[in-house]
Amino acid sequence: xxxxxxxxxxxxxxxxxxxxxxxxxxxxxxxxxxxxxxxxxxxxxxxxxxxxxxxxxxxxxxxxxxxxxxxxxxxxxxxxxxxxxxxxxxxxxxxxxxxxxxxxxxxxxxxxxxxxxxxxxxxxxxxxxxxxxxxxxxxxxxxxxxxxxxxxxxxxxxxxxxxxxxxxxxxxxxxxxxxxxxxxxxxxxxxxxxxxxxxxxxxxxxxxxxxxxxxxxxxxxxxxxxxxxxxxxxxxxxxxxxxxxxxxxxxxxxxxxxxxxxxxxxxxxxxxxxxxxxxxxxxxxxxxxxxxxxxxxxxxxxxxxxxxxxxxxxxxxxxxxxxxxxxxxxxxxxxxxxxxxxxxxxxxxxxxxxxxxxxxxxxxxxxxxxxxxxxxxxxxxxxxxxxxxxxxxxxxxxxxxxxxxxxxxxxxxxxxxxxxxxxxxxxxxxxxxxxxxxxxxxxxxxxxxxxxxxxxxxxxxxxxxxxxxxxxxxxxxxxxxxxxxxxxxxxxxxxxxxxxxxxxxxxxxxxxxxxxxxxxxxx
Amino acid sequence: xxxxxxxxxxxxxxxxxxxxxxxxxxxxxxxxxxxxxxxxxxxxxxxxxxxxxxxxxxxxxxxxxxxxxxxxxxxxxxxxxxxxxxxxxxxxxxxxx
Amino acid sequence: xxxxxxxxxxxxxxxxxxxxxxxxxxxxxxxxxxxxxxxxxxxxxxxxxxxxxxxxxxxxxxxxxxxxxxxxxxxxxxxxxxxxxxxxxxxxxxxxxxxxxxx
Numbered sequence: 001x002x003x004x005x006x007x008x009x010x011x012x013x014x015x016x017x018x019x020x021x022x023x024x025x026x027x028x029x030x031x032x033x034x035x036x037x038x039x040x041x042x043x044x045x046x047x048x049x050x051x052x053x054x055x056x057x058x059x060x061x062x063x064x065x066x067x068x069x070x071x072x073x074x075x076x077x078x079x080x081x082x083x084x085x086x087x088x089x090x091x092x093x094x095x096x097x098x099x100x101x102x103x104x105x106x107x108x109x110x111x112x113x114x115x116x117x118x119x120x121x122x123x124x125x126x127x128x129x130x131x132x133x134x135x136x137x138x139x140x141x142x143x144x145x146x147x148x149x150x151x152x153x154x155x156x157x158x159x160x161x162x163x164x165x166x167x168x169x170x171x172x173x174x175x176x177x178x179x180x181x182x183x184x185x186x187x188x189x190x191x192x193x194x195x196x197x198x199x200x201x202x203x204x205x206x207x208x209x210x211x212x213x214x215x216x217x218x219x220x221x222x223x224x225x226x227x228x229x230x231x232x233x234x235x236x237x238x239x240x241x242x243x244x245x246x247x248x249x250x251x252x253x254x255x256x257x258x259x260x261x262x263x264x265x266x267x268x269x270x271x272x273x274x275x276x277x278x279x280x281x282x283x284x285x286x287x288x289x290x291x292x293x294x295x296x297x298x299x300x301x302x303x304x305x306x307x308x309x310x311x312x313x314x315x316x317x318x319x320x321x322x323x324x325x326x327x328x329x330x331x332x333x334x335x336x337x338x339x340x341x342x343x344x345x346x347x348x349x350x351x352x353x354x355x356x357x358x359x360x361x362x363x364x365x366x367x368x369x370x371x372x373x374x375x376x377x378x379x380x381x382x383x384x385x386x387x388x389x390x391x392x393x394x395x396x397x398x399x400x401x402x403x404x405x406x407x408x409x410x411x412x413x414x415x416x417x418x419x420x421x422x423x424x425x426x427x428x429x430x431x432x433x434x435x436x437x438x439x440x441x442x443x444x445x446x447x448x449x450x451x452x453x454x455x456x457x458x459x460x461x462x463x464x465x466x467x468x469x470x471x472x473x474x475x476x477x478x479x480x481x482x483x484x485x486x487x488x489x490x491x492x493x494x495x496x497x498x499x500x501x502x503x504x505x506x507x508x509x510x511x512x513x514x515x516x517x518x519x520x521x522x523x
Numbered sequence: 524x525x526x527x528x529x530x531x532x533x534x535x536x537x538x539x540x541x542x543x544x545x546x547x548x549x550x551x552x553x554x555x556x557x558x559x560x561x562x563x564x565x566x567x568x569x570x571x572x573x574x575x576x577x578x579x580x581x582x583x584x585x586x587x588x589x590x591x592x593x594x595x596x597x598x599x600x601x602x603x604x605x606x607x608x609x610x611x612x613x614x615x616x617x618x619x620x
Numbered sequence: 621x622x623x624x625x626x627x628x629x630x631x632x633x634x635x636x637x638x639x640x641x642x643x644x645x646x647x648x649x650x651x652x653x654x655x656x657x658x659x660x661x662x663x664x665x666x667x668x669x670x671x672x673x674x675x676x677x678x679x680x681x682x683x684x685x686x687x688x689x690x691x692x693x694x695x696x697x698x699x700x701x702x703x704x705x706x707x708x709x710x711x712x713x714x715x716x717x718x719x720x721x722x723x
Binding site (some may be wrong): 157158317 | 649653666671675676679717
């Protein structure tokens with residue numbers, strides 16, 4: 001009985017892990033990068049330097065919005081946090097004067113001037129790809145990602161149950177032992193960061209909970225809007241009166257809201273009916289100021305600047321949810337904990353990647369003729385190459401494109417993203433046409449070379465290369481270039497290892513492999 | 524600074540726990556420990572881990588301290604795995620010579 | 621691999637997969653809705669917190685049910701249990717919605 005249970009769990013773990021592993025690998029890799037999304041954005045906007053002040057940034061944003069959309073229906077301002085230097089604004093133009101598509105948002109520097117030199121979506125793209133993917137409807141992507149996360153949760157639990165000796169093998173990582181090494185790598189990365197994996201998977205589901213499991217809200221509320229009003233306290237905006245009254249100065253209001261929250265920063269401002277007598281300003285506390293991702297809000301009359309309401313979602317369940325989302329996104333983390341998040345995420349990425357490789361390594365030995373595997377096996381092998389080496393190369397190329405594409409290119413930000421996927425596709429195709437083992441070595445080497453090229457190209461195309469940054473004490477840029485070099489070294493090592501495995505396998509092919517395979521099967 | 528101290532404690536904790544395990548003793552210490560020594564290593568491992576938690580909580584508060592502790596425990600365990608590998612390789616190298 | 625005693629057949633796996641994924645989602649949804657109603661109408665938790673508490677619990681419930689679907693001895697009995705508790709929860713939800721309207 002216990003054997004059947006373990007066996008069916010193992011089956012489930014193997015096959016769901018394989019089917020969703022490719023997606024999970026991409027989610028883990030981009031999610032890990034997203035812990036440094038603000039730093040990545042800074043690196044991708046080398047023309048922007050210095051830190052921003054929230055009150056000044058808010059005033060600058062209003063100055064900008066007053067020139068582009070003085071009579072817009074609403075304005076949205078995301079203020080810079082302590083790690084970023086830019087302000088994001090988005091506006092809804094007035095109903096009478098619709099703006100051309102795509103011209104309703106802008107990135108501003110700390111003085112409220114539009115940044116036009118190097119259009120990029122920066123680290124924000126990697127963050128959004130983590131759950132919105134790309135080239136597909138966001139809704140579909142989020143359901144796909146949710147299914148993968150749910151399987152991950154079940155896979156973690158079933159993995160713990162299946163792997164009897166999980167704690168006896170706690171420190172076991174043996175290199176150069178073929179299948180055993182891959183199993184070790186999979187187990188060690190899984191077990192060492194097990195608390196992180198459980199937390200990140202569960203809280204990941206929670207971030208989009210109302211989409212995956214809307215029935216808890218539907219049971220108590222006929223319309224979901226009533227629920228959101230109760231939680232966020234956003235009243236429906238009043239109709240504009242048509243009487244023009246200039247908007248109150250945001251600087252003092254930002255300070256006032258911040259004082260209400262014990263000095264915690266304002267993160268987000270939305271303004272309904274700006275420059276109208278019925279204007280209303282809603283401010284939300286910055287997510288980096290506390291564990292809870294769902295910030296308190298304060299509302300002001302936009303014409304007079306008078307505080308008209310403050311909202312603080314309370315209750316145990318709402319607070320728990322808010323903290324869970326905060327734990328997932330890690331916005332509150334200072335640099336020390338941020339690196340721990342990054343390392344744990346890297347562990348998760350390796351766990352999924354080694355699990356994918358393990359699937360093929362385990363089966364290769366059992367194949368009737370290991371030198372000529374069947375179609376399904378070959379497909380998995382190729383998809384693994386595309387998923388692992390392809391995505392890595394793509395991300396490196398995304399950074400390279402940021403430095404190499406012409407600065408005045410039309411829809412430059414989109415072209416950067418296209419470069420990522422073109423490189424990914426290229427590696428995928430390379431993996432298809434080359435013999436699989438050789439393709440591994442080659443694509444891993446390409447990924448390593450691309451990462452190594454990033455600091456070089458950065459030094460050649462900007463004045464903020466590794467050496468000048470080091471001399472200036474610009475640790476964001478120093479760390480970025482160093483991480484690129486570490487990744488390059490990692491992929492180079494992986495390429496060398498895979499080449500060694502190849503020569504060993506070639507030398508021992510034939511009867512010896514077959515005999516070894518039989519031994520594994522009968523064991 | 525507090526991260527360095529707590530990380531060192533976590534690393535020491537997992538090294539002790541590894542030393543307490545039969546399969547890693549020979550690699551790390553060059554000999555097999557008596558049951559008593561192994562028990563002492565295991566106890567000190569858990570105590571060190573608790574100490575790391577205490578340091579984190581004292582410095583960062585109970586919520587932040589616990590979160591950071593989990594992360595540092597993972598890194599400490601990872602360092603231990605690296606250390607064991609290093610010890611094994613060194614021994615293998617010496618054996619070959 | 622040599623077939624061992626205790627290896628599960630294809631039909632059995634299909635039955636368990638259907639139970640573990642779509643069946644599980646239906647049952648979890650019903651349970652979540654019932655819990656949200658119970659917390660609000662029955663135990664006096666405010667409706668927003670009741671809904672969120674039920675939603676947070678649902679992911680754990682789904683994971684546990686998925687494991688149970690692969691763990692229990694007979695797929696037939698598994699489906700019997702699923703259908704039975706689904707009917708019970710559905711009836712409870714229906715009665716609760718009849719007794720007190722939604723916001």
